[in-house]
Amino acid sequence: MNFDLSEEQQMIVDTVAKWVEVQSPVERFRKCREDDRTWDRETWAAMGEYGWLGVCYDEDIGGFGGDFLDAALILEQLGRGLVPEPYIPSVVMGGSLIERLGSDEHQERFLTPMLEGKTSLALAYAERQSRYNLSDCLTSAHAKNGGYVLAGEKTWVLNGHAADQIVVAARTSGDQLDDRGISLFVVDGDAANLTRVEAKGMDGHTTALLRFEGVEVGPDRLLGEVDSGLPHLEWAVDRGAAAACAEGQGCVQELFERTVAYLKQREQFEVPIGSFQALQHRAADMYTETELCRSTMLLAAIQVDSDDPEIRKAEVSAAKAQLTRGGWFVQENAIQLFGGIGVTDEQDEGLYFKRLRVLQGLFGDADHHIARFQALERFDAAVRSEA
């Protein structure tokens, strides 16, 4: 076992951290959130140029041949600066599915430009009724003229408002809750009969509700095999969850460090408030939760591409539950210890608080991941085999 970063990984971390500090401090996010797009095309192109978008993609399609952990390390640093560009929906989710399932032509047309920062992607899977159940899919794709016609609605699509292409989960057979019968399609963001209803979120990021009212796609827009999309969708959403843990780690770390700094600086009763034991113990517990978030995040990032889906699910769920519960402990206490100023928009801590809360709710909350964990075969296989 060795959990040190490699030299290359340490270099990536240092480079991104420096870039965030100089080029993308929180003030840039504050400007972006005032715009409609809520992220900046030039910055995205620059990230492509630096190679950050292709870090975990194969070299033969323009990537750098790294693994998911490399992307997670970048995301953690982006999280520290609240960088609003659509790394998770585009690089981690939509792009991953195109790489895994797409033909050479798909990769060349949709992936290579994204890796260069010229385009961006999204993944549309959630529906009003589906909550976190990926099998629950009402959006339909009917075969017509050799291609498909999509009808239905997808909600809270990250980067759905701006994506050039959107990977869409739609039902090609079966009933609402069937595992089988879900297929994945690449749909252009400006396709005819697709309406994008923009919705700005609590965290200042824009998302979209997508309404498909007879959107026609050719047979070349099907990703992978028909009716067999669910396991791939589960993997992509797990990647999203692991990525949320990585970006969330940046938020948790910032909130923790900023709070400790404030405890040393803020004086009441003629002493720094950090000298009070009640607050020291709170800070010690925040430290503990921050470290546990880091431990589980690393584990999830390492195992998210495991060949064994049970291992992937176990580690991603453990990390997501820790980000959601342990991370919450850090963020609620950060605001409490800052006092009234922590509830003002001018103070950055509230921005981290909101982004972190959004990441906690995405791709399954703690209850969802606990329920999923206990349903794994490995959960009780050992004791049942004893009996």
Place this chain on the structure above:
Amino acid sequence: MEMDLAPEHVAFREEVLDFLAEMPAEFARKARNAHYFSHAETMEWQRILHAKGWAAPNWPAEHGGTGWDVTRRFIFTEELARANTPELSPFGLVMVGPLLIEFGTDEQKQRFLPKILSGDEVWCQGYSEPNAGSDLASLQLRADKDGSDYILNGQKTWTTNAQYADWIFVLARTSREGRKQEGISFLLADIQNTDGIDVKPFLTTGGTTAFSETWFKDARVPQSNRVGPENGGWSMAKALLGHERTAIGGVSESGGWIQHVKRIALKTPLGKGTLLDDPGFRSRIAALEMRLRAVTMAQNRSLADAQLGRAPGPESSILKIVGTETYQEITELAMDAMGHDALGWKDSPEEVLPDHEKWIASRFNYLRACTIYGGSNEIQRNVIAKRILGLPS
């Protein structure tokens, strides 16, 4: 990053598991059912390990230890804890033994080490006093010089195993000058053959004896039984606290307990099925198991650092707090799993309380101590606040 153990460590784990599979049947039954092991059984287990050459994983080979690297030691400890084998008394093997190896005279090493290893002499620790708990340096047990002896007067408490012990190591006050840490010496006293040492065990809430009180009234200890310099005992004590920090949080024990909670749930009827079919209860187990994974990963990061020869990193300091708190929560869940059987006690008849539940209530009670001993969790939080976060006094 490399998640996996090196091949030689994987092979070593197999070797340990093979050894455990050969455990005497009576030990195996008790271990499988999460029983408490008596002092006599624990010493018997030490003799079994000693015969294998495995009694002292953290001692150098020249003194009869295994000479294992830190990862082998960890694997060994982990597998034994997970299997719920008797926990060997740490006072000789983990505490005073390594201290003697590092700071003892040649005579002291020859006199004490072989019998610590074999278990022929049982040791206990005399640190805490009624008025010196978390503030240990305020201890008052007097050691006054008289000829070639010290004369000891005062009281120690929480002297775990003193009722069985042949020897006790004590921190005693040999000077009242300077800072309170500076007047302390580290002495070894022969409990069985010294007049004026009296031991009274406490019955714990677990219904077993573990800790006791030890009184010293004009008890004579030769000066040659001092370890390290006079008034240098505090640094001895601190060196001791640094030993084997990675194992203190009960993380491996918790792993064994999680399995046992599932075992209880599987054997607990609920309607037409079992408690292990109940999604609500399964989710409670899952939440704790996920938490335990987080702690285990933190522990592995700490272990990987230790294997590379680094001092314990900041992540190791959280292991005591979150490890023991998780451990306790798992024992609480075991009690919940038992339902009405949680009314029972270790001497309830087996037709009322099955063997796999017999000791749960006792151990649940006793393990309230794990957040208190080894430096209470509040003291650990003080340590984090001051040494890691740099918060002001």
